[in-house]
Amino acid sequence: MNKNYKVAIIGATGLVGRTVLKVLEERNLSYLNYTLFCSNKSAGTKIKFFDTTYIVCELNENSFDEGFDFAIFCAGGSTSEKYAPIAASKGCIVVDNSSIFRMEPEVPLVVPEVNPEDISKNKGIIANPNCSTIQAVLPLKAIDDKYHIKRIVYSTYQAVSGAGRFGIEDLENKSVGKNLKKFPHSIYNNCIPHIDIFMPDGYTKEEHKMIDETRKILNKPNLPITATTVRVPVVNCHGESINVELEEDFDIYDIKILLQNFPGIIVVDDPDKNYYPLASQADGNDEVFVGRIRRDFSVKYGLNLWVVADNLRKGAATNAVQILEKLIEN
């Protein structure tokens, strides 16, 4: 089982790429044979990884001739679009962090606690979902299996690390005006209801991703969902206010038990002790934290949840590494 597979990490010098390396170390996947790739401008960067100093190589069209078994792509959409099909055509199974392939019918979109069975359907590319979707679908799957979700209303509180290093710099430097590197407005002291680009229908692409990807992962292609996604001045870890309507009546205590027993979820829900999910608590952890679990009395079988997770880890790097682990297992 501990076969010496060849694994390529694409975008190893970026925020998600470095988190992937950290997660691989923590999960002790030291028996794999790694090559680290990046774009032209970072080529030659030295990275210490598993007590070895790796020199990061420039990615090119011949990079996959070396016979990689697996690759984790975290260098953005244009790199994935160009190189992931090349890798796949040479027999490498790609776990892709970008949004490029997520909605392709033949590409599985996988959260290992939710739909691991979809991994085996891959034709060379497996997509890692959007960060805000990943943390939502764990509790939703736990609930849907028993009570069947009828409708979802998402409002998100998304950290700046989701926008990469420049996003963090905009917050930490309190940038305004032409000094902004990432955001269209100052994120310091502001909540910005605009993530990714705007679509013709007035929704952002981030909102569409949450809607479309939730449907695909839960395998409910027509599930009614709406979303408002908002960037907040927090460095790391996304929060989500999730309002759910269920098909069937439920006991709130049973919902808590279902969530507690679901893999990858930690229930933090003791208002009397001021226990509820917080970014400061989720930061650096791989679990999805769920709390403020309450009946919504405004609709027949309604439920409110507050969900927090580390968007760089479970929302990106950890989920990709978990998929890699499942690929290695099989």
Next chain:
Amino acid sequence: MNKNYKVAIIGATGLVGRTVLKVLEERNLSYLNYTLFCSNKSAGTKIKFFDTTYIVCELNENSFDEGFDFAIFCAGGSTSEKYAPIAASKGCIVVDNSSIFRMEPEVPLVVPEVNPEDISKNKGIIANPNCSTIQAVLPLKAIDDKYHIKRIVYSTYQAVSGAGRFGIEDLENKSVGKNLKKFPHSIYNNCIPHIDIFMPDGYTKEEHKMIDETRKILNKPNLPITATTVRVPVVNCHGESINVELEEDFDIYDIKILLQNFPGIIVVDDPDKNYYPLASQADGNDEVFVGRIRRDFSVKYGLNLWVVADNLRKGAATNAVQILEKLIEN
């Protein structure tokens, strides 16, 4: 009409109290005869107001013997509970910023653009609604009058100034642990899904206020509403993601026109230009800013809104002064 009424400002040295004085100056209510009151510990504070230096007096049980016509209370619930009935019993009409009297059936709860007709029903006390409710009910009233609201789902992004001066200090000092003056956890780099105290049903009192006060102001006592209220690391101005179901079908363009024509609302909704409501824009203004106006396709007649306002001004001080102006007019 410009009668020289006697007006008491209670809690003049607090964050809302000082904003009330600023708004009175800006709106040029210089012809009124003011007395400023505060608690024991701030008595004697000098405040420059309308080019005069006022010495703030300690409030006591005889303060209202002097025959005040009107009082604005912004010193917190316990002061209002004790002194507002005394003031009212002596013929003074009280505009109260606390939550103590808001749900009393004989106390009007007023947002002047929404239900000014309720002012005349007062029996000595008029309540100023909760900040997060005030900014929501302006757009909701505009929409309800024509399309009849069926259900509301609120998720809030509330600034620390709503928790007073210590709330601002907790954010600006990046306080943690025992250095926290106001919040149960660090608000720096965190969103805290906990405002006011927790109730036995798992909701916070802030969430109950939004539900109950919206129903009372819109005069729809059974309107289905749910809420998740969250403190965010922003100094001033609350944001709200509001999801609404309507009884009747609508044209999204007509909704925008209704909102644009409603007093006190500024529509900021041009995604192509990155125009949408922001705290940095609302700060220091008296209007409610509404944008991200989109159909919610997950339900029959659904609508999403993003609403931002200055919680110290329209959410507290300005609304109270507007009520005072209406009282003086009549």
